[in-house]
Amino acid sequence: MEGLYYSESHEYVRVEGEFGYVGITDYAQEQLGNVVYVDMPEEGDEVEAGSEFGAVESVKAASDLLSPVSGEVVEVNAALEDEPELINQDAFANWIIKVKLADTAELDALMDAAAYREATK
Amino acid sequence: MSEKRTCLYDRHVALGAKMVPFGGFEMPIQYTDITSEHQAVRGACGVFDVSHMGEVLVTGPEAERFVQYIFTNDISGAPVGKIFYGMMLHPHGGTIDDLLVYKMGEEKFFLVINAANIDKDYAWISQQAEAFDVTTENQSDYYGQLAVQGPEAEKVTEEVLGLACQELAFYTFKLIEVEGETLIVSRTGYTGEDGFEIYGSHAYIQAAWDKLIDSGRAKPCGLGCRDTLRFEVGLPLYGDELTDEISPIMAGLGMFVKLDKAEFIGKEAVAKQKAEGVAKKIIGIELEGRAIPRHGYEVVADDKVIGEVTTGYCSISTGKSVCMALVDAAYAKLDTPVQVRIHRKLQPGKVVKKRFYDKHYKQ
Structure with missing residues (x-):
């Protein structure tokens, strides 16, 4: 999806003002299969670029979520607590955490849509 | 380490299965997704390739005495056609493997063992067999095996495969002659549902698989849902709930350990565990x-x-x-x-x- 930033570990960040919405890509949900649980941080937690902030779980396995950006978690997507399968239905609409971006320069280290498409070919 | 392939490998790949290493084999973990395959077995019928399982034939005048010596369950006095679940134990009570024993004749027993343990088990069985008048044969490379499981398994096995299995009671088997070979068909499984396991040559198993898939009446099911199905009904998986260190008593499977029968390997250790607690x-x-x-x-x-x-x-x-x-x-x-x-x-x-x-x- 155009306009988003992508990490090598298949998370995306959609930037709106000083906030970033972080989720997993459509490619990632496809690879994972049915998502049955999303482990999320608490509001107010600090996340760090490249570090684990939670996990998405399929029936068989848990995959760590790595934050593409640093900052404070200002909101978690509470809808995923009861309906983790929303990620399979639309991974880009169903972000996992909203982060107050600490350093927008971190975005430069991420891929754009074209580069991510190339990386997942 | 290179994994072995079952006789159905090409069919799994053609169906788009996700293949993973399991027990020394490249096996399908899922064809579509674990949840829908799981639900097919609970609600209708699924078919599994379980050709990776190992088979050992034990024959000879002392076959029964030998099986009794290496196996925790009591097979004495059983009719031909009966199947027993139990374990082979180390002298210290830990589990070498859990297995099925098929009584094929008074001097003939068919042992079904876990894929990952075939080499370990066969070495153990052969070594113990030296003291008995028996012959052991590892037939794992000959047999392919299908598990047809679910509430509709009986109908599907009868109607699609033409195998008369309705009269089989749970944990019994019969031999069925088809096209110049003898199949072993048992009412057994690892899902908590009714179902059958069919042992035959690679050629037969390939043809039977094709018939089942083409009929649309048995959903191809991978090891992913095999694990979720067995887990839900509390069945152990060797490597998880039973290991070289975990005895059947620790695993809560004491009902398959018969302390009132003659000597068997590990008896003293498990008797002590039963008496003193674990x-x-x-x-x-x-x-x-x-x-x-x-x-x-x-x-x-x-x-x-x-x-x-x-x-x-x-x-x-x-x-x-x-x-x-x-x-x-x-x-x-x-x-x-x-x-x-x-x-x-x-x-x-x-x-x-x-x-x-x-x-x-x-x-």
Whole structure:
């Protein structure tokens, strides 16, 4: 999806003002299969670029979520607590955490849509 | 290490299965997704390639005495056609493998063992057999095997494969002659549903698989749902709930260990465990939340680690987060509050029965 930033570990960040919405890509949900649980941080937690902030779980396995950006978690997507399968239905609409971006320069280290498409070919 | 392939490998790949290494074989973990394959077996019929399982034939005048000596269950006085579940034990009581014994004749027994243990088991069986007037033969490379499982398994096996199996009782088998070979067909399985396991040549198994898939009446099912299905009904998996260190008594499978029969390897050790109790036990745990316990996660009570998860899932049939775990026996009582450490957080739960979903066998 155009306009988003992508990490090598298949998370995306959609930037709106000083906030970033972080989720997993459509490619990632496809690879994972049915998502049955999303482990999320608490509001107010600090996340760090490249570090684990939670996990998405399929029936068989848990995959760590790595934050593409640093900052404070200002909101978690509470809808995923009861309906983790929303990620399979639309991974880009169903972000996992909203982060107050600490350093927008971190975005430069991420891929754009074209580069991510190339990386997942 | 290069994995072996079963006779159905090409068919799995053609169906788009996700292949993973398991027990020394490249096996399909899923064709579509684990949940729908699981539900097909609970609700209708699924077919599994279980050709990776090992088979050992034991024959000779002392065959029964020999099997009794290496096997925990009591096969004495059984009619031909009967099947027994039990274990082979180390002298210290730990489990070498869990297996099925098919009584094919007064001097002929067919042992079905786990894929990952074929070499270990056959070496053990051969070594023990030296003291007996028996012949052992590892037939694992000859046999392919299908498991047809689910409430419609009987109809599908009869109508699609033309195998008359209706009269078979649970845990019995018969030999069926087809196209110049003899199949072994048993009413057994590893899903908690009614079903059949069919052993035959690679050519027969390939043709039977094609018939089942082409009929549309048996959904191809991978090892992913085989594990979720067996787990929900509390069946152990060797490597998780039974290991070289975990005895059947620790695993809560004492009913398959007959202490009133003659000498068998490991008897003294398990008799002592039964009499004096065990230090660790396999229990069931149900968590309050939705976080999923996985193999190896710590189980905590009274602020200390009391054991670890052996298998855990969000149960597909009940939607609950549940697991089996090996813990200090002091915490094994039903309703004991325990916690599982999941992603650094302690998730509260309690000890429950290991059967998270009721079996639906046809007796």
